[in-house]
Amino acid sequence: MDGTMFPLFRLPDNALLHVLQSMEELSLILFSLISNRSKTLTISANFKPENDLKVLYARDFTFVLHLPNISLDSIFNILEFNLYDDSLWGRSRGHLPIVDLSNFVFSTVQADQYRKIDDLIEYKESKGWTARQYLLHFLDILHKPYVFFYYRDPGFNAD
């Protein structure tokens, strides 16, 4: 990094949108989280992944989104936004507390892509948001009307 700035918000609208549409999907999703204006701009970029937004819940609470990986023909990347608070695990004595989405607040957001361990990207920032706020954020920026909930049994082992 050269230390100088690229004041994105001062660009003309067409240039600004072109930069956003040139971004890799995960970067765009992370960008949407960094400020209210970046969220609005991400919505304007009209990023519409084909696959559904899913929420897997068990010990942790994970937003799952399958993204087509253009560079690896027809292989799908799975983007997981894993929201959890380790302190909840201790408090709940091994069981997920009854989740009231309006009050469930996470301290850490981690985003990673399966099969790309080296490219692990962590978004570690406390926004003070509830899970519901994160969920609505994802629905907004991805232009999704629905989200699907699945319970992931922690005792289940496919092997």
Added chain:
Amino acid sequence: MSCEEPTTSPTPENNITVVSSDGKEFLLDLKLTEQSETLARLISNFEYDRTDVKKDPVPLGNITSAQMQKIIEWLQHHRYYPKWEQNDIHYSTSFTFETWVEEYLNIPNNEMFELLNAANYLNIPRLFSTICRIMASRITGKSAEQIRTVLNIKTDVKNDVYTGIPIQEDSSSSEDGMSEISLSPSPPPI
């Protein structure tokens, strides 16, 4: 992509003069101006491509001489390239650039910003699109704080003036401004 560059000697008939915001004059070959939709339209409207028409210098009030010099370097390199066609590949995981382009755009972020504005003003689609992609690739893999720093984005979280404790700004991120979550009655198989 690389193209052979035949040598041509510029003549007064196939040149126009552009003047940068700091008053410096540049002689531009008409062939080069074809890459700029703004200049090409101007030349067409004033019929500067005709030899019997007097060509007045074209003022470019938004572009400094340093930027113009950089742009001319780009135009000359791409002089014999085919016309740029914007493809529809968005949200790509990676873009590849030729070595010359990487070296040409190996400039600080602030200069990149000015060059993008100039490319937008002159409407040079190949340069415009390339800079956007380079900037997008510079953001890839950055943390939230690094993105804020590079893009000069202020955080929404403000400190309470009395306690100094961070408080969330009341805006579109607040609960009130959000729509209800829609749950599908029949989820698809996982």
